[in-house]
Amino acid sequence: MSEAASPARVAVIQFDPQVGTANHANNLRQTLTLATEAANGGANLIVLPELSNCGYFFTSRQDAFDHAEAVPEGASVKAWMDFASRYQVYLVAGLSEIDGTQLFNTAVLLGPDGFIGKYRKAHLWNREKLWFTPGNTGFPVFETPIGRIGLLICWDIWFPEVPRILSQQGADIICSLNNWVWTPPPLFDEAGKCMASYLTMTAAHVNNVFIAASSRIGEERDARYLGCSLIAGTNGWPIGAIASANRQEILFADIDITSARSAPIWNSLNDLQRDRRCDLYGQMLGYAQHPALPR
Template sequence: MTVSPVTIAVVQSDPKVGLEHREQNLTAGLAAAEAAAAEGANLIVLPELSSSGYSFDNRAEAFAHAEPVDGPFIDAWCEFAARRAVYVVVGFAELDGVRLFDTAALIGPGGLIGTYRKTHLWNQEKLWFTPGDLGFPVYDTPIGRIGMLICWDIWFPEVPRILTQQGADIICSSNNWVWTPPPLFDEAGRCMADYLTMTAAHTNNVFIAASNRVGVDREARFLGCSMIAGTNGWPLGAVAGPEERTIVYASVDLATARSAPIWNDLNDLHRDRRTDLYDSMLGYTRGERFPR
């Protein structure tokens, strides 16, 4: 059975580092998701590393905050998704043997559907986490085809392009967008990550639901600016402010992303791609133009 339209909710929250905060991080996330479900949300997106907060002091502390994918954090979200009959994307620190990953989990009423491990690591993340090794999976669900990316990934246009080429109707973007040297916001209150999200949605004709966090976690301060972009790139509803804990909503038919690429009688973004030229020019494969 398919569900259409879909009400998307992106949660803007402020999880904290510290083992003493783990229970509160989970409780606050679940409470926000309960509020979203009460408003009719079918798909709820939460920030990156919602389980643990962001600002680890060292690798040992990151390990202490991490859990396997079958740990109690994901179990709690599976129970919630089953009870509320919703789909959830939530970020957590994943422990896999001796490796750590910055991971987003897609969970539905039937339990864990799949995961995505962050591919492009930002700053000190490289000291704690292993770069993702799962590629860019797209998962079929009754509400649509769902892909995921995490934070810094949106700066690499290959990521949303690969996800849409694999048929994603929506990309769920879990983030910890941090303050960087100014200017941080324009007159509309949007940050650069918003414009990157809008551009990726526009150039790929895909919905993108971007959940960021707020607050200060040790030395790191976060931007907020959570948003949902339509297939034309423009925000659907409000863009969240830089400080408040809030939820942003939009109701869409995700399947419309499948017909959105046809802009006029002669142009189609995906069909107009010159794949016969791109590989050798971009260096993904070695062609005659770029000899060894």
């Protein structure tokens, strides 16, 4: 077996952050405690859920503002940066970002040397549209020493364009931050998997990219959450178990991140990226005009 070009131990953290400004300090403390457990378990890429420091179900726009902080100047981002530096790891976390009079549902990527970048959620779910501004800066991919990292948030995975554009820009792994909520039944199949798990596996499979999906559990105000965090391989299948619907868990996977770059070559005649028929559907879907995609 050849030596891994970019070995990594990935961890996704599933826990129960609670909304309410009185819970903010404890939420942040939990993220750091669980991230420390992941780092002590050997992880060097750690993914926390969407809005992991503040909870999700705000009561009003003012409530959402009260939970927000600037990026990267805010206290949570600084604490996460200090953690990433101390443990020499890459950390992805979600928070409510304030920028002037606008709020964004944001994911940040932090590394041993500090702040790397952020992604603002493009597709807003339900009442999020009352608090947040949709992100409009595209779908960035960040070059790091362990590989190219893309970010998406929750409802984004229902739009196949998002993981496709990230993979077309060369993402080796997509970090998916989620607060998957209960919707009308059926929520789970006989194997205990939810639809979000299958969408994650499908996106990994059809784009031949690793996806590390961290979700949350618990209840807050009028919302319940699905859990079901997972780490999907480039073939789409979970690496190890899919997390439960209701327990705090940390999942680990040992992968060679940059192996995703050769994964699309399935045989001598089929390569998912080259087999795409952009001549037939590119103009209709707008992919050919995306400035980040190769011509």
